[in-house]
Amino acid sequence: MIRIVRVRDYEDMSRQVANIISAQIILKPNCVLGLATGSTPIGAYQQLVEWYKKGDVDFSQVSSYNLDEYRGLNGDDPQSYRYFMNENLFNHVNIDIENTHVPDGSDPDADATCAEYDAMVAAAGYPDLQLLGIGNNGHIGFNEPDDHFSYGTHCVDLTESTIEANSRLFDKIEDVPRQAYTMGTHTIMSARAIVVAANGEKKAQAVHDMVYGPITPSCPASILQLHSNVILVADEAALSLCK
Ligand code: PGA
Secondary structure: OEEEEEEOOHHHHHHHHHHHHHHHHHHOOOOEEEEOOOOOOHHHHHHHHHHHHOOOOOOOOOEEEEOEEEOOOOOOOOOOHHHHHHHHOHHHOOOOHHHEEOOOOOOOOHHHHHHHHHHHHHHOOOOOEEEEOOOOOOOEOOEOOOOOOOOOOEEEEOOHHHHHHHHHHOOOHHHOOOEEEEOOHHHHHOOOEEEEEEOOHHHHHHHHHHHHOOOOOOOHHHHHHHOOOEEEEEEOOOOOOOO
16 A cells, blocks of 8 residues: 655655654664665755754664665765765764665675675565655666566666666766666565655656556556555655646
């Protein structure tokens, strides 16, 4: 079931998402969070940092597993998702960095890296709360549109649409890695609760297809219709096709 929380704008979305994450931490201080990168969650992370500094949220017992990482990038590469997480959240709150996990993009052995990551997430009992953005093409994590749903953590070839969307963060499009390691659909669906954040018109079609479209791997997010506890926090522009 997908519950929709309508918000005014990016700032409102960020506060609502941060509220949900913070409520999870209050209810279960040693919770497992599934975390996401991209432009969407930055505001929520900033809000959490602010609340942490005010003493309102305590990450000391929290552990986290990120959705994905570019294949071929080291964690100290500013374009890596490990770097992003450290810069936008981990370095500013009292989470134990040892308890934060991002797939190791620097390990060229895709099968071993992905199998190890999947086993770690499973051993942690899967996230209590998984935060997701959604791609313009309906991807979740880096599970791109395909003819089947993925299962566990695996290596993917990024689609041209994703490479183009992500090129805004690189000097030139040729610098965008063409592969990534990502949690699979089964891994994501194993989270006990999922919050999807979406803003802006570019997400409108994907958001519509996720909520109202057929459940199909050509829109990977549509599988979320089968999960029992999904909250979509989206602004008017992202919801503009959901009449
Ligand atoms: P974005 O990416 O937050 O940068 O729009 C979302 C996604 O690709 O999952």
